[in-house]
Amino acid sequence: MKLKPFAITLDPGSSLANRTGSWRTVRPEYVDRLPPCNHACPAGENIQGWLFHAESGHYEEAWRVLVRDNPLPAVMGRVCYHPCETSCNRAQLDESVGINAIERFLGDEALRCGWKFAAPAAATGRRVLVIGAGPSGLSAAYQLACAGHGVTIHDAGPAPGGMMRFGIPRYRLPREVLDAEIRRILELGVSLELNSKVTNVPGAMRDGGFDAVFLAVGAHIARRAYIPAGSAAKMLDAISLLRSMEGGERPLLGRRVVVYGGGNTAMDAARTAKRLGAEESIIVYRRTRERMPAHESELEEALQEGVLVKWLSTIRQAGESSITVERMQLDASGKPQPTGELETLAADCVILALGQDVDLSLLDGVPGLEVKDGVVQVGAGMMTGHPGIFAGGDMVPGERTVTVGIGHGKLAARHIDAWLRGTTWVHPPPHELATYDKLNTWYYSDAPKSRQPVLDTIRRQSTFEEVVGGFDEVTAQFEARRCLSCGNCFECDNCYGVCPDNAVIKLGPGQRYQFNYDYCKGCGLCVAECPCGAIRTVPEEI
């Protein structure tokens, strides 16, 4: 062998022999952080997760991710107060993503295309009684049926849906949408018995051979207030008014209608009165606009339709064609106090919308149940003090919205399922929140929020047609693509591109990435340039 002089005859070697990973003092790691929308959703939807599929135009996949947590997307896409949008990080950039409208688009698309839920798991042989076919009961029934349990729903009313049907007017929620989504749940094999009020829960469980029961009877009893009224004064409560809208005959309210109260039900009653032909529909409320429990959007829509509001006022007396109101003022603690100033308002009819109570008569004599402030107390596992009896929705403490009800139903179903299997369900530890400061927003394109079409005011004042319209496909997709994907990798390839050391391995579409720690020097460029905050640095153990 010919001897070669050193240093000019070595074959070129690759720098791969130089493992620069040993320089590292901090290490990047891929993480999934909790997007604020998911965090805020009372139904626990994986919003960022389903938007991801909608962005690609894979609407069925998006819908399937959505209905893992909520079987009523077309309903929710109309009536939810979308706390997700309130907490959306994009609101700090320009405007929040129109999550609610996209949800509605997916829900409607599912109905249009006839997508069905996946077949339930193998039958467990266990049977669960659900009392109440409102959002909470339907949600629990759906989740339990999917888990393979036999579910029977009993409802006292003539049609399923609870407050979604008898509380929410059809101009906000068309009944064909509600009917279709409920039908899809029943098609999972859930049996529904209408007009069958349960009066004795343990008895019903025993007679039907049920292993557990979920109570979700809602809050249907209207609260009253004492108002001195002449014999001819026409007074009714908002809940009865809204319920009667589902019957054949429309109630006669007169030309001038006064609604007493400041919640969402008051808004619904005032807007319904307007549609029934009232020339004047006036809301009388004790406090100020800032302190009103009704959602801002509902009040805004009511005002657009010509509903008037008399702030800081209470009704002192009601007569045949007029009422006497007293001006109030707020004291230091924000409580309204009477001022003695009286005023007369013309009114043919007074509608009371002062809140609702739960009809708890079905729980008489059930041992172990605790009732406080008119609602049933439940533990973290949604179980009441009586083993095997769970409860949720408006009849337990919490905010009373459809979304909260659906969330309760889902949560209770998880616990009921575990309870039937003799285990306990533990919520997996939540990811760290993906706050705005974790994002690199430079990378996102400017895009204004899309607006949903709204019905003409004239038609809103005289018909029960749906007020807010849905997105077409192009708009829905555009809006979905405004999602910043906070805290969750959306495969933008930034980390793969910006690494000066070529130490990021791209695993291919849908597979995300891996770090090559043999060469990663820990510079942190990938962390800084990740748009959505899905990489973090942790100190290296040295």
Place this chain on the structure above:
Amino acid sequence: MSYQPIRFYQTGTFTVGNRLLPDEQRSVQANMRRTNSLNSGHRACQGCGEALGARYTIDAAMEATQRQLVAANATGCLEVFSTPYPETSWQIPWIHSLFGNAAAVGTGIAAALRVKGRHDVRVIAQGGDGGTTDIGFGCLSGMFERNDDVLYICYDNEGYMNTGVQRSSATPPAARTNTTMPLGQSAGNRFGQGKYLPAIAMAHDIPYVATATVAELHDLEAKVRRAMEFRGARYIHVFVPCPLGWGHDSAATIRIARLAKETGLFPVFEAEGGRVTHVSRIKRKLPVEEYLRPQQRYAHLFRDPPRRDVIERIQQLADRNILRYRLTDGVERRA
């Protein structure tokens, strides 16, 4: 201009890749089969802008030439950290000769290929700002003047970094280097006439001149692609922040490059035949202070009392660039 509907893809082409874009609109860097011309294991500092810029540029050039490419490299960081004998990080045919002759070596390779009839093989000569604006300036100007068929790429990190951060003719005013220490009333490097090579290259009337930064990958790749459509002398000037020499966080490299462009201190444009044909507009105009503050080489401007006079002069340089290259035309000014 004819109406074009805005097509919105979440991050558009701001990010390296985007699953919502068709393949041909994604960057070369997003491709799992990119060349990785400058492979792992090189000895560049953490967060090196030059290592990043070189891989971006040469990968794009490899793609544009169907991988028929030879590169000549000047002495400098890029050569030292990539090829300590006998190892190399380069995965392309690559030659190193001297500090000052990269352009001449490129010329020679181009001549040899012409003689051999290998018109498919393209030539790149590359170096840092020292090897380009100072030491190799004569060879480069000659290459331009003869219109030799070479694409010259300058990775500008504004100083001699591998020898320990000394001033070059590309070092900006007021910057601290080891040869321009701010002492007494002096505020780092002096405010000179400047030696702005992109303009000098344009003055040679060569077919193509462009500037780019590591913060805008799609723009950089498009310029390399465009350069390879020409024959003759071409020049691309890539702005590459240096965490070591500039004293910024290693994770801030791309942000600093972005700020250089957004403040107007580094104009990003392209020119054909000596005439500017395209300018990258500033997206959100920022004061130069945003760019200066994160860099230790300007720390002496922000002591107590701060050197407002110097910062103001740097702002004037940025404003002059904005005017000269019309960097904000059609861009809404932010208060």
